[in-house]
Amino acid sequence: MKSKSILITGGAGFIGSHVVKLFVQKYPNYKIFNLDALTYAGNLENLKDIESKNNYKFIKGDITDEAFINKLFSEYRFDKVIHLAAESHVDRSIKDPLAFVKTNVIGTMILLNAFKETWKDNFENKLFYHVSTDEVYGSLGQAGLFTETTSYDPNSPYSASKASSDHFVRAYGETYGLPYVITNCSNNYGQNQFPEKLIPLFINNIINNKALPVYGDGNYTRDWLYVIDHARAIDLVFHKGVLGETYNIGGFNEWKNIDLVKLLCKQMDLKLNKPRGSSEKLITYVKDRPGHDLRYAIDASKINKELGWKPSVTFEEGLAITIDWYLSNDDWLNSVTSGEYQSYYKKQYN
Ligand code: NAD
Numbered sequence: 630m631k632s633k634s635i636l637i638t639g640g641a642g643f644i645g646s647h648v649v650k651l652f653v654q655k656y657p658n659y660k661i662f663n664l665d666a667l668t669y670a671g672n673l674e675n676l677k678d679i680e681s682k683n684n685y686k687f688i689k690g691d692i693t694d695e696a697f698i699n700k701l702f703s704e705y706r707f708d709k710v711i712h713l714a715a716e717s718h719v720d721r722s723i724k725d726p727l728a729f730v731k732t733n734v735i736g737t738m739i740l741l742n743a744f745k746e747t748w749k750d751n752f753e754n755k756l757f758y759h760v761s762t763d764e765v766y767g768s769l770g771q772a773g774l775f776t777e778t779t780s781y782d783p784n785s786p787y788s789a790s791k792a793s794s795d796h797f798v799r800a801y802g803e804t805y806g807l808p809y810v811i812t813n814c815s816n817n818y819g820q821n822q823f824p825e826k827l828i829p830l831f832i833n834n835i836i837n838n839k840a841l842p843v844y845g846d847g848n849y850t851r852d853w854l855y856v857i858d859h860a861r862a863i864d865l866v867f868h869k870g871v872l873g874e875t876y877n878i879g880g881f882n883e884w885k886n887i888d889l890v891k892l893l894c895k896q897m898d899l900k901l902n903k904p905r906g907s908s909e910k911l912i913t914y915v916k917d918r919p920g921h922d923l924r925y926a927i928d929a930s931k932i933n934k935e936l937g938w939k940p941s942v943t944f945e946e947g948l949a950i951t952i953d954w955y956l957s958n959d960d961w962l963n964s965v966t967s968g969e970y971q972s973y974y975k976k977q978y979n
């Protein structure tokens with residue numbers, strides 16, 4: 630069998646690095662190219678387990694650099710793309726929305742164009758896999774779930790930019806026959822997540838005995854999925870997903886922020902041998918996020934019924950693995966929280 634040449638974008642980031650590691654280890658006959666600009670969120674340390682494998686190559690580069698991307702496609706002629714590179718944090722999108730349009734919309738367009746131009750004469754056995762978020766659907770009330778047919782209704786610059794990129798992927802499918810799949814996943818957590826998102830930020834703050842800034846009243850709900858289970862779902866959809874289809878991926882695991890934070894505090898007290906209730910004392914209610922979506926919850930029955938996917942760990946198990954990882958990787962945590970992180974933190978929380 631001819632070996633497949635697969636471009637994974639954003640493979641030095643949180644989810645991307647887990648996807649790269651899974652593919653490099655599981656498919657020695659695929660050639661995996663990891664393209665990443667190494668922004669504040671990208672870190673080659675995340676990939677040290679596989680960096681010397683023969684079927685892996687890292688390429689530093691920016692998906693918004695059109696000439697560079699076109700040259701890369703004509704040089705390597707990637708058969709398949711798994712596109713994860715993005716600006717991914719809602720709070721940053723509120724402060725600098727244009728950066729999100731550049732990477733998430735224009736960057737996706739540049740990749741789509743390069744892929745189309747490379748294969749337009751014959752799309753057979755080719756695939757553009759676009760990794761997206763449930764946030765494109767907007768906010769749910771107290772009841773109901775997002776399905777694949779829920780209308781898009783994004784509320785933050787981040788979700789609007791992701792929604793826009795999803796629309797362009799579908800439009801390239803309809804207009805040019807470009808073979809694609811899209812997955813929309815709920816909130817991920819796990820090892821290697823940059824400590825700007827709720828769970829790693831709060832783990833890091835508990836370790837450093839800093840306040841835990843809960844936005845608003847804390848009664849916002851998210852559906853949490855362990856990152857390795859997301860990577861497993863991506864593997865499945867990549868190999869078995871139907872072209873032109875969208876699949877929702879979620880943890881069947883809704884938590885109000887404040888309940889999640891209390892569970893995290895309890896587990897951290899145990900792991901750090903602190904008296905019961907110590908970490909909870911750090912909870913501080915702060916000004917709410919503007920346009921804060923009340924509730925996200927995914928109906929993942931399509932991927933479950935059609936492809937047989939379901940999460941492999943419970944939330945308590947996944948959270949325990951995650952906490953253990955952060956506690957035993959203080960070098961990683963210290964290196965990503967020095968420099969730019971400090972000024973981000975000041976601007977966001979002081
Ligand atoms: P992340 O912020 O941890 O990583 C993003 C990666 O993209 C980084 O390595 C960064 O260096 C790279 N990147 C950013 N801009 C780039 C550019 N212009 N050119 C090349 N590389 C660039 O993000 P993540 O949490 O791993 O999310 C990955 C993807 O999954 C995103 O598309 C995101 O929208 C989607 N997603 C994330 C979640 C979540 O909970 N984190 C949930 C659903 C979907």
Ligand code: TYD
Nearest residue numbers: 719816825826827828842843844849851886
């Ligand atoms: P986050 O991890 O930023 O993911 P998203 O906004 O993409 O869902 O936030 C998860 C939830 O936690 C969200 O409701 C906002 C809330 N949150 C806080 O209360 N405090 C914080 O410092 C952060 C970063 C998030």
